[in-house]
Amino acid sequence: MIQTSSPKVLIQGSIFGIVFGFLLQKGGVAKYHVLIGQLLLEDFTVLKVMMSAVLVGSIGIHFMHRAGLVELHIKPTRYASNMIGGLVFGVGFALSAYCPGTGAAALGQGNYDALAMIFGMLAGSYLFAEASSWIARKIDPLGDRGKLTLDKWLPGSRTVVVFGTAIVICGMLVAVEFLCVQ
Amino acid sequence: MFETVRPMMLFTEVDSLQYSGSAWSPYLVGGLIGVLSMLTFYVSDKPIGASTAYARVAGMIGLLVVPKHTRSLKYFKDNPPTLGWELMLVIAVVVGGLIAAWTGDELTGQYLPAMWQDRFGEESYLLRTVVAFAGGILMAFGSRVAGGCTSGHGISGTLQLAVGSWVSAICFFIGGVVTAMLMFAI
Numbered sequence: 001m002i003q004t005s006s007p008k009v010l011i012q013g014s015i016f017g018i019v020f021g022f023l024l025q026k027g028g029v030a031k032y033h034v035l036i037g038q039l040l041l042e043d044f045t046v047l048k049v050m051m052s053a054v055l056v057g058s059i060g061i062h063f064m065h066r067a068g069l070v071e072l073h074i075k076p077t078r079y080a081s082n083m084i085g086g087l088v089f090g091v092g093f094a095l096s097a098y099c100p101g102t103g104a105a106a107l108g109q110g111n112y113d114a115l116a117m118i119f120g121m122l123a124g125s126y127l128f129a130e131a132s133s134w135i136a137r138k139i140d141p142l143g144d145r146g147k148l149t150l151d152k153w154l155p156g157s158r159t160v161v162v163f164g165t166a167i168v169i170c171g172m173l174v175a176v177e178f179l180c181v182q
Numbered sequence: 183m184f185e186t187v188r189p190m191m192l193f194t195e196v197d198s199l200q201y202s203g204s205a206w207s208p209y210l211v212g213g214l215i216g217v218l219s220m221l222t223f224y225v226s227d228k229p230i231g232a233s234t235a236y237a238r239v240a241g242m243i244g245l246l247v248v249p250k251h252t253r254s255l256k257y258f259k260d261n262p263p264t265l266g267w268e269l270m271l272v273i274a275v276v277v278g279g280l281i282a283a284w285t286g287d288e289l290t291g292q293y294l295p296a297m298w299q300d301r302f303g304e305e306s307y308l309l310r311t312v313v314a315f316a317g318g319i320l321m322a323f324g325s326r327v328a329g330g331c332t333s334g335h336g337i338s339g340t341l342q343l344a345v346g347s348w349v350s351a352i353c354f355f356i357g358g359v360v361t362a363m364l365m366f367a368i
Contacts, residue, residue: 002242002245003262003264003265004264005264005265005266005267009226009266009267009270010265010266010267010270011270012225012226012267013226013267013268013269013270013271013274014271014273014274015274016218016221016222016225016226016230016271016274017271017272017274017275018274018275018281019218019278020215020218020230020271020274020275020278021274021275021277021278021279021280021281021282022278022279022281022282023211023214023215023218023278023282024211024278024279024282025205025278025279025282025283025286025288026204026205026206026211026282027204027205027206027208027211027212027215028202028203028204028205028208029204030279030283031295032295032297032298033198033201033295033296033297034198034201034204036198036297036362036365036366037199039355039358039359039361039362039363040198040359040362040363040366041359042198042199043198043199043203045203045204045208048208048209048212049204049208049212050212050332050336051212052208052210052211052212052215052216053212053213053219053337053341054337054340054341055212055213055216056212056213056215056216056217056220057215057217057219057220057337057338057341058340058341058342058343060219061219061220061223064220064224069224070220070224070227071223071227072342073223073228073229073338073342074339074342074344075329075334075335075339075344075346076329076346077344077345077346078329078346079346079349081327081328081329082329082350082353083349083350083353084324084327084328085324085327085328085329085350085353086324086328086335086350086351086352086354086356086357087324087353087356087357088320088323088324088327088357089320089321089324089325089328089331089353089354089357090324090353090354090356090357090358090359090360090361091317091320091324091357091358091361092316092317092318092322092323092324093317093321093332093357093358094317094357094360094361095314095317095361095365096314096317096318096321097295097298097317098314098317099232099321099331099332100232100233100235100236100272100321100322100331100332100333101230101232101272101331101332101333102332103318104232104272104273104275104276104279105275105276105278105279105282106279107276107279108275108277108278108279108280108281108282109282109288109289109290110280110283110289110290110291110292111290111295112291113293113294113295113298113310113311113314114314116310116311116314116315116318117314117315117317117318117321118236118318119315119318120314120315120316120317120318120319120320120321121233121236121240121318121319121321121322122236122239122240122243122322123240123315123318123319123322124236124319124320124321124326125233125236125237125239125241125322125323125326126241126243126244127319127322128237128257128322128323128327129237129240129241129256129257129326130255132255132256132260132326135327136256139327145346147344148344148345148346149342149343149344150343150344150348151343153345161343162343165343173209
């Protein structure tokens with residue numbers, strides 16, 4: 001009844017998932033107080049992990065794409081949906097102090113309250129599906145810009161924008177280090 | 183287990199930095215997640231994302247309980263609940279988290295996080311369950327409306343310079359900071 005991908009795809013997903021979960025736990029982002037600490041602007045571990053990942057990944061994937069090694073998977077920009085969904089997500093993010101990825105790592109770490117978050121995620125996903133037709137008709141078209149990327153928005157080629165973004169991220173990380181010395 | 187929270191236990195001052203931090207440097211971990219993203223694009227032609235896995239399971243449960251209705255919903259028509267890469271990724275994240283915590287001697291093995299207990303009481307099981315469950319509902323709904331979560335938009339989308347992903351990621355933090363401040367800083 002339920003379709004299953006090929007064993008190769010399932011094994012690849014599992015291996016990448018183990019590594020991802022391992023890294024999330026080692027990075028401390030599976031811990032309740034680290035996530036809440038970020039949202040209270042006291043502990044910047046989450047920002048450091050995310051921005052370092054974006055720094056390395058953006059440069060790496062840009063050049064792999066230029067070399068024809070990978071395809072990009074750009075999600076559509078829909079201003080209303082991105083902002084409304086983003087803010088709703090943010091409220092849930094603070095309430096549970098886990099996100100869909102780090103919550104799974106937190107469960108592995110032994111934070112059993114992540115199970116309550118996981119059941120909530122299942123309920124919330126089904127609720128969204130109930131509303132999906134209405135949201136697609138009424139909300140998604142508001143400010144729909146398609147697969148918009150920063151390089152179409154800013155002057156300069158994609159390579160210039162990738163390096164510009166990298167410089168901004170480095171500046172942000174340096175600022176966080178200087179502002180948050182205990 | 184489900185005792186009421188004693189009022190004087192509420193609103194205790196807590197400091198998030200008094201608890202253990204990350205085992206490895208966050209810069210090293212972030213850099214390695216960046217490399218992992220490159221590998222998932224190259225090997226599996228997929229960006230890392232977590233929230234869709236939950237939607238797949240929700241759809242599977244829907245197909246078991248109310249098959250006809252579930253099949254009629256737009257989201258599940260467009261995204262059939264398959265057992266695929268995304269779902270295996272999130273199931274395996276649990277295993278990866280277990281291995282990391284076990285090797286680093288950081289297994290917690292408890293329901294209530296220490297900082298939560300210090301703020302909301304030692305025995306606040308019911309409150310935590312309700313709050314975490316509500317948080318899950320809002321995160322799933324929000325990430326489906328926005329098109330991704332902290333992984334799909336926050337890392338995979340932003341690193342491809344997608345404008346909608348940057349907008350979403352900034353909104354995740356705006357919503358999160360305001361809510362966390364209301365929960366902890368008042």
